Amino acid sequence: MALLTDTKARHIKPDDKPLPHGGVTGLALHPSSTKGRGKWVLRYVSPVTQKRRNAGLxxxxxxxxxxxxxLAQTMREQLASGYDPLELxxxxxxxxxxxxxxxxxxxxxxxxxxxxxNQxxxxxxxxxxxxxxxxILGSVYLNEITPANVADVLRPFWMKIPETAGRVKQRIxxxxxxxxxxxxxxxxxVDVVDHLLPQQVSVSIRTEHQPAMPWKVIPLYLASRVYSHERYNVTRALLLFTILTASRSGEARAMCWTEVDFKRNIWTIPPGRMKSGIRHRIPLSSQAVxxxxxxxxxxxxxxxxSPRKQIVLTDMVLTSFxxxxxxxxxxxxxYAVAHGFRSSFRDWCSEHHYSHDIAERALAHTIKNKSEAAYHRTDLLDERRSMMQVWANYVFSSVG
Structure with a gap:
């Protein structure tokens, strides 16, 4: 069969039949709606499905x-090798x-x-x-990242700043x-990167606990340094309230009036502001109210x-005080920090023989044992109410 020429191709009309190329089996120029224009199509039988297919070129x-x-010859070579050009x-x-x-x-x-x-x-x-x-790794493609690459990122601060290294490793x-x-x-x-890095010091050894005020010192400290008759001293009031409720300072700093039930004297902290993500109720002593x-x-x-900006106080307010x-x-x-008063309260609970369960509920600590947690259906509010009032009476015992 003679090869298709440009002269013949330029004269193709809409009603013409397809013009075979002549040099490649199945290749033909199909007419379009305009004279002198067409579409290249390669007809073949797929070696995969054994069905006839048309490939536009x-x-x-x-x-x-x-x-x-x-183009058509390349496809014919693929067909000869058992591949379907359109699938490729x-x-x-x-x-x-x-x-x-x-x-x-x-x-x-x-x-x-x-x-x-939070943001x-x-x-x-x-x-x-x-x-x-x-x-180091920002421009590396995900499929090219190796354990050695991750180790290279962590190694400079793996031993010097283990807490930061742990967080970075977790995020990678x-x-x-x-x-x-x-x-x-x-x-x-990351699953095997520990095998490429030295053993870190045990968390229990390197952990530095929050400085806490001994519970026996609290009444005198409150009476001499904190308690005030000034109605609008927000910082002093916030610290007193945080100690009385054994709450985290962040929970108290962002406290809203809608969370307080003055009829039953209960402060309910919504899940979104709790570390555990679970709603927490705190019975309020008469001093807290x-x-x-x-x-x-x-x-x-x-x-x-905040007295000036009228927004939530920063976490440095109590620290500075x-x-x-x-x-x-x-x-x-x-010096003692605000969070340390939770430890002071916990020690006081133990010294005064309050049960582990009630004390932990007061601090809103999460029960790590899943089997044990499954049986805890109540927050023991009534039992905690009497304990929190005794605690409040104690911390205010030196106030005249």
């Missing part, structure tokens, strides 16, 4: 006769694009952000990766879990607002 004259022949093309166009570590990390961060309790944690999560990981692990789940890698390299009554009128929503009043602690060379 482009339009004439944009794709010349010679170019169409080269489809596989190539749908190939998974592997993202870099930084691209994946930012995607994971965006997906996780709505589930975090501060979200910013810390991505900032640690920006500082420690992106400079989260990103690589996402990568594994999406088919971007065959395994998580009196402090709340003194705070009325300062703000429509917040119980302990305790330093200024030289609040002694059980840690040599350090």
């Amino acid at each position: 482009g339009s004439y004259p944009e794709i010349t006769i010679a170019e169409a022949a080269r 093309k489809k596989a190539k166009t749908t190939k998974i694009i592997i993202p870099t570590f930084e691209e994946a990390a930012r995607q994971v961060h965006t997906e996780l952000l709505p589930g975090w309790r 501060k944690h979200g910013k810390q999560w991505i900032s640690t990766l920006e500082q420690h990981v992106f400079p 692990h989260k990103v690589m879990q996402w990568a594994w789940a999406h088919g971007h890698c065959s395994a998580n390299p 009196e402090i709340l009554r003194q705070m009325r009128g300062l703000h429509e929503e917040l119980v302990f607002p 305790l330093r200024r009043t030289k609040a002694i602690s059980d840690t040599p060379g350090r």
Whole structure:
């Protein structure tokens, strides 16, 4: 069969039959709706499905006769090797694009952000990766990351700042879990990275507990340094209330009037502001209720607002006050911190023979044993009420 010429191709009309190329089996120029224009089509039988298929190779004259022949010949070679050219093309166009570590990390961060309790944690999560990981692994594709790469990131501060290293490792692990789940890698390299790094000092050895004021000292400290008849001294009132309720300072600082039931004297902290993510009820002693009554009128929503900006107080407010009043602690060379009063309360509970269960419920500690937690259906509010009143009477025992 004679080869198709440009002269003949340029004269193809809409009603003409397809013009065979003549040099490649199955290749023909099909007419279009305009004279002198056509579409290249290669007809073949798929070696995979044994069905007849038509492969488009482009339009004439944009794709010349010679170019169409080269494309068709390549497809014929693929057919001879047992491959379907259209399936190969489809596989190539749908190939998974592997993202870099930084691209994946930012995607994971965006997906996780709505589930975090506060924006501060979200910013810390991505900032640690920006500082420690992106400079080394940021531009590396997920399927190319090895345990050695991860170890190189962690090694400079693995022993010096173990807490930070642990958090960075955990966040890298989260990103690589996402990568594994999406088919971007065959395994998580962080799972074995410990074998490439030295053994860290045990957490129990390196953990530095929050400086706490000995419980026997609290009454005198409150009477001499904290208690005041000034109605609107927010900082003093906040510290007193935090001690009386054995709550975390952040829970008290963001406390709202809508959380207080003055009829039953109960403060209910919503799940979103609890470390455990579980609603917590605190029975209020008469002294705690009196402090709340003194705070009325300062703000429509917040119980302990910042006097100037009328927003939630920062976590440094109580820290600065305790330093200024030289609040002694059980840690040599350090002043007591607000969180330490929870430890003081826990020690007082033990010394006064309150049950472990009631004391832990008062502190809203999570029960780690799942079997034990399954049987805890009550928060023992009534039992805790009497305990919190005895505690309040004790801490105020030196107030005139």
